[in-house]
Amino acid sequence: MDTTGSSSGMRRARWAALALAGLTALGITGCSSDGAPPGETHIGGEANLQLPDLGSVDFLGIPGSALLGLGLIVCALGLGFGLMTYTQLKRMPAHTAMREISELIYTTCKAYLKQQGRFLLVLWAFIAAIIVFYYLFLVGFGVGKTAIVIAFSLIGMAGSYGVAWYGIRVNTLANSRTAHAAIGGKPYPCHDIPLRSGMSIGMVLISVELAMMLIIMVFLPGEIAGACFIGFAIGESLGASALRIAGGIFTKIADIGADLMKIVFKIKEDDARNPGVIADCTGDNAGDSVGPSADGFETYGVTGVALITFILIGVPEVSMQVTLLVWLFVIRAAMVVASGISYFVNHAWTKARYGNADDMDFEAPLTTLVWITSAVCIATTFLTSILLIGNLDGGLWWKLSLIVSCGTLAGALIPELVKVFTSTSARHTQEVVISSNKGGPSLGILSGLVSGNFSSYWLGLAIAGLMAVAYGISTLGLGDIMLAPAVFAFGLVAFGFLGMGPVTIAVDSYGPVTDNAQSVFELSTVEEDPSAFDELSTEFGREPNFERAKYFLEANDGAGNTFKATAKPVLIGTAVVGATTMIFSIMMGLTDGLQNAEAVQNLSLLHAPFLLGLLVGGAVIYWFTGASIQAVTTGAYRAVEFIGANIKLDGVTRASEKDSSRVVQICTQYAQKGMFNIFLGVFFATLAFAFVEPYFFIGYLIAMALFGLYQAIFMANAGGAWDNAKKLVEVDLDAKGTALHDATIVGDTVGDPYKDTSSVALNPVIKFTTLFGLLAVELAVSLNAQGGQVVTWVLAAVFLVVSMYFVHRSFYGMRINADINEMEIERPSQAVALDA
Numbered sequence: 001m002d003t004t005g006s007s008s009g010m011r012r013a014r015w016a017a018l019a020l021a022g023l024t025a026l027g028i029t030g031c032s033s034d035g036a037p038p039g040e041t042h043i044g045g046e047a048n049l050q051l052p053d054l055g056s057v058d059f060l061g062i063p064g065s066a067l068l069g070l071g072l073i074v075c076a077l078g079l080g081f082g083l084m085t086y087t088q089l090k091r092m093p094a095h096t097a098m099r100e101i102s103e104l105i106y107t108t109c110k111a112y113l114k115q116q117g118r119f120l121l122v123l124w125a126f127i128a129a130i131i132v133f134y135y136l137f138l139v140g141f142g143v144g145k146t147a148i149v150i151a152f153s154l155i156g157m158a159g160s161y162g163v164a165w166y167g168i169r170v171n172t173l174a175n176s177r178t179a180h181a182a183i184g185g186k187p188y189p190c191h192d193i194p195l196r197s198g199m200s201i202g203m204v205l206i207s208v209e210l211a212m213m214l215i216i217m218v219f220l221p222g223e224i225a226g227a228c229f230i231g232f233a234i235g236e237s238l239g240a241s242a243l244r245i246a247g248g249i250f251t252k253i254a255d256i257g258a259d260l261m262k263i264v265f266k267i268k269e270d271d272a273r274n275p276g277v278i279a280d281c282t283g284d285n286a287g288d289s290v291g292p293s294a295d296g297f298e299t300y301g302v303t304g305v306a307l308i309t310f311i312l313i314g315v316p317e318v319s320m321q322v323t324l325l326v327w328l329f330v331i332r333a334a335m336v337v338a339s340g341i342s343y344f345v346n347h348a349w350t351k352a353r354y355g356n357a358d359d360m361d362f363e364a365p366l367t368t369l370v371w372i373t374s375a376v377c378i379a380t381t382f383l384t385s386i387l388l389i390g391n392l393d394g395g396l397w398w399k400l401s402l403i404v405s406c407g408t409l410a411g412a413l414i415p416e417l418v419k420v421f422t423s424t425s426a427r428h429t430q431e432v433v434i435s436s437n438k439g440g441p442s443l444g445i446l447s448g449l450v451s452g453n454f455s456s457y458w459l460g461l462a463i464a465g466l467m468a469v470a471y472g473i474s475t476l477g478l479g480d481i482m483l484a485p486a487v488f489a490f491g492l493v494a495f496g497f498l499g500m501g502p503v504t505i506a507v508d509s510y511g512p513v514t515d516n517a518q519s520v521f522e523l524s525t526v527e528e529d530p531s532a533f534d535e536l537s538t539e540f541g542r543e544p545n546f547e548r549a550k551y552f553l554e555a556n557d558g559a560g561n562t563f564k565a566t567a568k569p570v571l572i573g574t575a576v577v578g579a580t581t582m583i584f585s586i587m588m589g590l591t592d593g594l595q596n597a598e599a600v601q602n603l604s605l606l607h608a609p610f611l612l613g614l615l616v617g618g619a620v621i622y623w624f625t626g627a628s629i630q631a632v633t634t635g636a637y638r639a640v641e642f643i644g645a646n647i648k649l650d651g652v653t654r655a656s657e658k659d660s661s662r663v664v665q666i667c668t669q670y671a672q673k674g675m676f677n678i679f680l681g682v683f684f685a686t687l688a689f690a691f692v693e694p695y696f697f698i699g700y701l702i703a704m705a706l707f708g709l710y711q712a713i714f715m716a717n718a719g720g721a722w723d724n725a726k727k728l729v730e731v732d733l734d735a736k737g738t739a740l741h742d743a744t745i746v747g748d749t750v751g752d753p754y755k756d757t758s759s760v761a762l763n764p765v766i767k768f769t770t771l772f773g774l775l776a777v778e779l780a781v782s783l784n785a786q787g788g789q790v791v792t793w794v795l796a797a798v799f800l801v802v803s804m805y806f807v808h809r810s811f812y813g814m815r816i817n818a819d820i821n822e823m824e825i826e827r828p829s830q831a832v833a834l835d836a
Contacts, residue, residue: 047135047139047141047145047149047226047227047230047231048226048227049225049226049229049309049312049313050222050223050225050226050312051217051222051225051226051312051325052222052318052321052322052325053065053222053322054068054217054218054322054325054326056318056319056322057319057322057323057326059326059330059387059388060387060388064322064323064325064326065217065218067326067330068214068217068218068326068329068330069214069218070333071210071214071329071330071332071333072211072214072215072218074207074210074333074334074336074337075207075208075210075211075214075333075336076207076211077207077337077340078203078204078206078207078210078336078340078502079203079204079207079208079211081199081200081203081340082199082200082201082203082204082207083200083204085170085196085197085199085200085203086169086170086173086200088196089170089173089174089177089193089196089197089200090173092177092180092181092193093177093180093539094176094177094179094180095176095180095183095524095526095532095535095536097524097525097526097529097532098176098179098180098520098521098524098526099176100524101176101519101520101523101524102172102173102175102176102516102520103172104278105172105175105278105281105282105285105516105520106168106169106172108278108279108281108282108661108664109168109172109282109285109286109290110168111664112250112282112286112664112668113161113164113165113168113290115668115672116161116242116243116246116672117161119242119246119672119675119676120157120161120238120239120242120243123238123242123676123679124153124154124157124235124238126680126683127153127234127235127238127683127772128150128153130687130775130776130779131146131149131150131153131231131234131775132146132150134775134778134779134782135149135227138779138782138783139782141227145224145227148224148227148228148231149227149228149230149231150231151231152216152227152228152229152230152231152232152235153231153232153234153235153238154235155212155231155232155235156231156232156233156234156235156236156237156238156239156298156301157235157236157238157239158235158239159208159209159212159235159236159239159297159301160235160236160238160239160240160243160294160297160298161239161243161294162208163201163204163205163208163209163293163294163296163297164239164243164289164290164291164293164294164297165290166201166204166205166293167201167205167285167289167290167292167293167509168285168286168289168290170197170200170201171197171201171285171289171509171512171513171516172285172516173197174193174194174196174197174513174517175281175513175516175517175519175520176517176520177193178190178193178194178513178514178517178553178556179517179518179520179521179524179549179553181193182517182521182549182550182552182553183526183536183540183544183545183546183549184540185358185540185542185544185545185548185549186356186357186358187354187357187358187359187360187362187552187555187556188350188351188354188355188356188357188360190362190514190517190552190553190556191350191354191360191362191365191556191559192347192350192351193513194509194510194513194514194517194556194560195347195365195366195369195506195507195510197509197513198505198506198507198508198509198510198513199343199502199503199506201289201293201505201506201509202296202339202501202502202503202504202505202506202509203336203339203340203502205293205296205297205300205501205502205505206296206300206336206339206501206502206505207336208297209297209300209301210300210329210332210333210336212232212301213301213304213329214329216228216229216232217325217329226312229305229308229309230305230771230774230775232301232305233301233302233305233771234768234771234772234775236294236297236298236301236302237298237302237764237767237768237771237772238768239294239298240294240295240297240298240299240764240767240768241298241679241682241761241764241765241767241768242675242679243290243291243294243295244291244294244295244760244761244763244764245628245674245675245678245679245757245761245764245765246286246671246672246674246675247283247286247287247288247290247291247671248287248291248628248753248756248757248758248760248761249628249631249632249635249667249670249671249674249675249757250282250283250286250287250667250668250670250671251280251283251284251286251287251288251756251757252283252287252632252636252752252753252756252757253279253283253631253632253635253636253639253666253667253670253671254276254279254280254282254283254639254663254664254667255280255283255284255749255752255756256632256636256639256640256749256752256753257276257279257280257636257639257640257643257663257667258270258274258276258277258279258280258643259745259748259749259752260636260640260745260749261274261276261640261643261644261647262745263742263745263746264644265647265649266737267649268522268736269518269522269730269736270518270519270521270522270523271522272522272523272525272653272654272655273647273648273649273652273653273654273655274643274647274655275642275643275646275647275655275656275659275660275662275663276639276643276660276663277519277522277523277655277660278523278655278660278663278664279639279660279663279664279666279667280519281516281519281520281523282664282667283667284512284515284516284519285512285516286671287756287757288508288511288512288515288564288756289509289512291760291761292505292508292509292567292571292760293505293509294764295571295760295763295764296501296504296505296508296571298764298767299498299571299574299575299578299763299764299767300498300501302578302582302767302771303491303494303495303498303574303578303581304328304329304332304495306491306494306578306581306582306585307328307488307491307492307495307581308325308328309581309582309585310487310488310491310581310584310585311324311325311328311482311488313483313585313588313593314482314483314484314487314488314584314588315481315482315483316482316483317481320481320482323389323392326388327384327385327388327389327400328495330384330388331380331381331384331385331404331495331499332495332499334380334381334384335377335380335381335499335500335501336501336502337380338373338376338377338379338380338499338500339373339376339377339500339501339502339503340502341376342369342372342373342376342377342500342503343369343373343502343503343506345372345376346365346368346369346372346373349365349368350365350368362555362556362558362559363419363423363425363559363562363563366507366510366559366563367415367416367419369503369506369507370411370412370415370500370503370507370566371412373412373500373503374408374409374411374412374500377408377499377500378405378408378409381401381404381405381408381496381499382397382398382401382405385397385398385400385401386398394476394477394480396477396478396481399473399474399476399477399478400492402469402473403470403473403474403489403492403493403496404492404493404495404496404499405496406466406467406469406470406493406496407466407470407492407493407494407495407496407497407498407499407577408496408497408499408500409466409496410462410463410466410493410496410497410570410573411496411497411498411499411500411504411570412500413462413466414459414462414463414566414569414570414573415507415563415566415567415570417455417458417459417462418455418459418562418565418566418568418569418717418720419562419566420455420458421451421452421454421455421717421720421721422451422455422561422562422565422566422717422720422721422723422724423562423724424558424561424562424724424727424728424731424732426721426724428447428450428451428454428721429451429721429724429725429728430725430728431447431450431451432444432447432448432451432721432722432725432744432747433725433728433729433733433740433744434447435447436725436740436743436744436747437740437743440739440743441742441743441744441746441747444722444725444743444744444746444747445722445746445747445750447721448718448719448721448722448725448747448750448751449718451717451718451721452713452714452715452716452717452718452719452721452754453714453718455713455714455717455718456710456713456714456717459569459713459717460709460710460713463573463576463577463709466493467489467490467493467577470486470489470490470492470493471486471489471490473489474486474488474489483588483593483594484584484594487580487581487584488581490577490580490581491577491578491580491581493577494573494574494577494578494581497570497573497574497577498574504567504570504571505567507563507566507567508563508564508566508567510559510560510563510564511557511560511561511563511564512560512564513560514553514556514557514559514560515557515560515561517553517556517557518550518553518554518557521549521550521553523654525653525654526546527546528653551731554727554730554731555731557727558724558727558728558731561720561723561724561727562720562724564720565716565717565719565720565723565755568712568713568716568755568759568760569712569713569716569717571760571763572708572709572712572713572716572759572762572763573709574763575705575708575709575762575763575764575766575767576705576706576708576709576766578767579701579704579705579766579767579770580705582767582770582771582774583698583701583702583705583770585774586694586697586698586701586773586774586777587603587698589777589778589781590602590694590695590698590777590781591603602695603695603698607695609692609693609695609696609699610695610696610698610699611699612696612699613689613693613695613696613697613698613699613700613701613702613703614699614700614702614703615703616689616696616699616700616703617699617700617701617702617703617704617705617706617707618703618704618707620682620685620700620704621703621704621707621708621711621762622707622711623681623807623810624678624681624682624758624761624762624765625711625715625758625762626810626811627674627677627678627681627807627810627811627814628674628678628753628757628758628761629753629754629757629758630674630810630811630814630815631670631671631673631674631675631677631678631810631814632670632674632752632753632757633753633816634670634814634815634816635666635667635669635670635671635674637816638666638670638816639663639666639667642659642662642663642666643659643663646659646662647659670814673813673814674810674814677806677807677809677810677813677814678806678810680802680803680806681803681806681807681810682765682768682769682803683772683803684799684800684802684803684806685799685800685803686769686772686773686776687776687779687795687796687799687803688796688797688799688800688802688803689796689800690773690776690777690779690780691776691779691780691792691793691795691796691799692793692796694777694780694781697773697776697777701769701770701773704765704766704769704770705766705770708762708763708765708766711758711759711762712758712759712760712762712763713759714759715754715755715758715759716754716755716759716760717755718751718754718755719750719751719752719753719754719755719756719759720751720755721751722744722747722748722750722751722754723748723751723752723755725744725747725748726741726744726745726747726748728744729741729744780792780796783795
């Protein structure tokens with residue numbers, strides 16, 4: 001297939017869009033005055049927020065700033081833990097053939113990430129253009145302060161990008177080590193290595209993010225902290241959104257392309273002769289490692305920025321602001337320690353129970369880790385709170401601790417609910433297999449849809465119930481020290497969700513390692529290498545049982561699938577709950593701190609623009625879902641087309657590196673095309689709807705959060721059920737190559753973009769829209785205040801047209817472009833037709 005025209009068209013579209021962004025910003029600038037009058041700070045919003053003197057309040061005889069400085073020691077310990085684990089993984093044994101495969105996967109991942117890095121800078125240019133022209137020309141920040149916002153947006157984006165890179169490096173070390181360890185005949189190492197790598201990623205990710213936040217709070221002047229936080233949050237949100245979207249598209253193009261070959265050519269899982277398998281392994285990292293790492297980094301940071309913003313806006317007394325800020329971040333540091341302790345406790349228990357076992361339930365130790373961490377984090381929250389704020393009136397320490405614990409409990413409860421709908425032992429998953437046995441892929445797909453819908457009901461009730469408890473506690477006197485205490489309580493629930501962040505990331509990262517380990521084993525072809533048999537016999541002291549090793553790897557992959565599924569609702573839950581806190585800051589700015597009664601009345605269904613915003617927000621969620629799946633569909637079609645034409649099954653043991661690289665190229669091409677259309681559609685829609693009317697925009701943001709929550713849960717858990725139904729057929733029923741297996745493969749190809757493309761990307765998209773919306777709505781209000789109402793409406797119309805162009809392009813520019821009348825259709829022979 002010739003892609004030259006497509007690539008050149010993509011480049012032209014990028015330059016045209018960049019030019020449009022620049023012209024837009026110039027147009028806005030031309031409509032502005034010469035800047036805000038000196039001394040006025042209402043324009044510029046959150047970037048004007050100033051941190052109080054954090055050393056003005058003592059805790060346990062230590063100034064607050066010094067106590068937060070000690071948190072950097074915790075961050076250093078977390079980084080030390082991660083790097084120590086990385087070194088241990090690197091020193092673990094792996095057969096040469098397996099190591100070569102894992103390094104090939106890493107090399108391919110590096111090439112992909114480098115391309116994504118360059119593409120991220122193109123996307124960042126759009127954000128930077130708006131930031132520069134708004135803060136420099138319209139608000140009048142001056143070059144220095146505007147440069148701070150720009151610099152920290154780059155730092156935030158670099159943080160998301162850097163932890164994503166670290167994640168794939170650790171995972172591609174662990175995959176070959178896990179595959180090698182399985183040959184030893186014991187299941188425990190197959191569990192220990194992926195979890196160890198996951199904890200390495202989790203501790204490094206959380207430690208780096210927390211360190212960046214603490215550096216801003218402790219070492220930078222308070223008057224520029226607001227600009228630093230807003231720039232940092234927008235940058236990391238941009239990085240996470242782009243990497244999640246592109247990674248999700250890439251991985252599912254490759255996965256579907258490789259999976260369909262099993263049906264067409266009746267070949268085994270991860271057959272080395274299949275050119276799509278290396279791309280699939282790369283995709284496991286691009287989608288299931290790069291995406292979650294960047295997403296977790298951004299989620300942790302954005303939630304913190306939202307809470308800081310609330311405290312500075314909603315808490316009038318300065319000493320209470322200091323108290324809450326210091327308490328919040330000391331709790332964060334303490335929870336990093338609690339997560340590390342929980343891991344070591346669970347590690348000791350698991351090793352004692354399964355260290356010499358001949359078989360094990362791979363899900364069991366992951367479940368105990370989550371619950372141990374939840375319990376230890378809750379205890380840590382109460383202990384830290386009574387030490388730091390136990391002297392405050394009204395029992396504030398236990399009230400705030402209970403609210404945070406609602407979120408921490410949710411971090412353990414939600415995975416249990418997810419397992420009900422996605423685990424290999426779940427009745428919903430078994431129902432998919434049973435229905436597929438007689439009804440083929442049709443009934444299997446319907447059963448998966450049922451699982452996703454039911455899961456949305458139960459998880460929605462669980463999240464709402466815990467938020468309701470938090471709301472009830474917030475009515476017990478929190479209104480005496482802050483505005484809108486319920487909003488603060490919801491933000492603390494999101495904070496509690498993330499308290500056990502290192503472990504949440506660890507069990508999520510477990511999945512791509514187990515998935516890759518199975519592939520590395522097959523691609524290494526050690527079973528067919530007599531010299532490898534002799535080497536492994538010498539190393540392990542007995543003849544290797546390759547069938548048993550593959551059984552362990554496949555069963556462990558099922559556990560990885562389940563726990564990948566459990567992390568998704570936790571992250572989308574934090575996005576929705578955290579978005580509530582960020583939307584509150586927009587409301588505060590529009591209503592003069594909720595003091596303008598007429599403005600407050602606009603936040604209701606009686607205000608028509610607010611209701612219309614609710615409708616439009618839902619529409620955008622459904623477009624996003626369709627656009628992301630369309631990119632997967634077209635890319636997978638091209639991948640299948642290429643693989644089918646070039647796969648060689650006779651006389652070769654492995655696909656050529658050239659063919660494998662071509663499949664990777666196809667995946668990358670369509671991932672970037674899809675991401676480009678989606679990002680610019682979201683970017684210009686955010687500007688357009690913010691400019692239409694501020695209360696319309698608030699309704700729009702609320703609808704995106706609510707529609708996005710249920711769409712993401714439904715798609716993630718339906719996909720998880722289909723994925724593990726296939727695994728159930730392969731492992732428990734040992735029915736590979738049967739019609740039942742083919743039916744579950746089809747179901748899994750439907751579930752792939754559901755669970756790993758659309759659902760997971762909704763989380764960063766919601767947060768990016770809300771964060772960038774803070775800037776966009778301030779821009780619109782500022783223009784209106786300077787007499788630019790007509791200009792604002794004109795710009796809203798222009799932005800909407802541009803957004804709709806990219807929405808249109810996300811389908812019509814991403815079609816397969818084959819003529820239905822020229823399709824080659826395989827028809828049954830005349831004899832078969834007569835018999836029928």
